[in-house]
Amino acid sequence: MYKSIIIGTGPAGLTAAIYMARANLNPLVIEGPQPGGQLTTTTEVENFPGFPDGILGSELMDNMRKQAQRFGAEFRTGWITSVDLSQKPFTLKVEGHGELKAESIIVSTGASARYLGIPGEQENIGRGVSTCATCDGFFFRGKKIIVVGGGDSAMEEAHFLTRFASEVVLVHRREELRASKIMQDRARSNPKITWSLNRAPLEVLAGERGVTGLKVWNNETGQEEIIETDGIFIAIGHTPNTGFLAGQLPTDEQGYLLVHPGTTETDIPGVFACGDVQDHRYRQAISAAGTGCMAALDAERYLEGIPAEEVLTL
Structure with missing residues (x-):
């Protein structure tokens, strides 16, 4: 029996583990096959406070893990095969570790970026392929880059990247965009954004120094084309990692877990x-780290038996 089990080891889960461990609650942290979450796929992290010269994403996550372990957090690696939230204590079945029980659970399993699934994509993540404009846009100052996608997030990323890039080419497999009209109008009015619509991505091209181009299929001409570029940003959405919960918690229309406002x-x-x-x-x-702190404090108060409506008066 554990006071709390934390599922996930990204910035949110590890921050929650640090706070729970410092409160002498000895949390158990379940990490999946990619410890550290999406940040481990990022090379240099320059926007996390406290690191004026930047820090590798994997190193930042490793430091957070060591900090949580220092205060007494326990870590186990394995797939969660089932979760029962219908009665207390809650029950988790973890591959290789059997059945685990907890008085509280903190879900911090993150969301996975959707990829195109084309040759050259995965092997060039961190070498010119990215799914986060705010994380990596700075590294493409004065360069030509591609944004793949047709929704609001693609329009937003393209607009943001014009702060750094000399040119942003928006590639979408159809002529029509899924983005809202206001987001489309904003992108079309930006002189740094050019358009390559009706083009389906086929392959990411790269050399020794990273990405050099994107091979696409022109649906209008029925021919292959190569769009030269220094970087490719994939903006086709994210999938929240909630499948293991089997629908036991309510979500929004995109599948993200719903929480009570302000908590x-x-x-x-x-x-x-x-x-x-x-x-x-x-x-x-x-x-994410900030909400990890919030979750730990919320869980600690829950375990102490403090009603949620009384928290505001503390």
């Missing part, structure tokens, strides 16, 4: 959600 509390008392699994707006390491 990390879900509809099930004792179950909390933090980080990108409940945040489709910001998706930043620092904001």
Whole structure:
């Protein structure tokens, strides 16, 4: 029996672990096959406070893990095969570790960026392929880059990247965009954004120094084309990692977990959600870490038996 089990080891989960461990609650942290979350796929992190010269994403996550372990957090690696939130204590079945029980659970499993699934894409992540404009845009100052996508997030990323790039080419497989009219109008009025519509991405091209181009299929001419570029930003959405919950917690229309406004509390008392699994707006390491702190404090007060409505008076 654990006081609290934290599921996920990105910035949110590890921050929650640090706070829970410092409160002598000895949390158990379940990490999946990609410890550290999406940040481990980023090379240099320059926007996390406290590191004026930047820090590698993997190093930042490793430091957070060591900090949580220093205060007494326990870590186990394995897939969660099932979760039962219908009665207390809550029950988790973890591959290789059997059945685990907890008085509280913090879900911090994040959201996975959707990829195109084309040759050259995965092997060039961090070498010119990215899914986060605010994380990596700075590295493409004065360069030509491509944004792939046709929704609001693609328009927003393209507009943001014009702060750094000399040119942003927006590639979409159809002529029509899914983005709202206001976002389309904003992108079309930006002189740095050019358009390559009706073009389906086929392959990411790269050399020794990284990405050099994107091979596409022109649906109008029925021929292959190569768009030269220094970087490719994939903006086709994210998928929150909630499948293991089997629908036991309410979500929004995009699948993100719903929490009570201003808290990390879900509809099930004792179950909390933090980080990108409940945040489709910001998706930043620092904001995820902030909600990890909130989840730990919410869980600590829950375990102490303090009613949620009394927290505001503390």
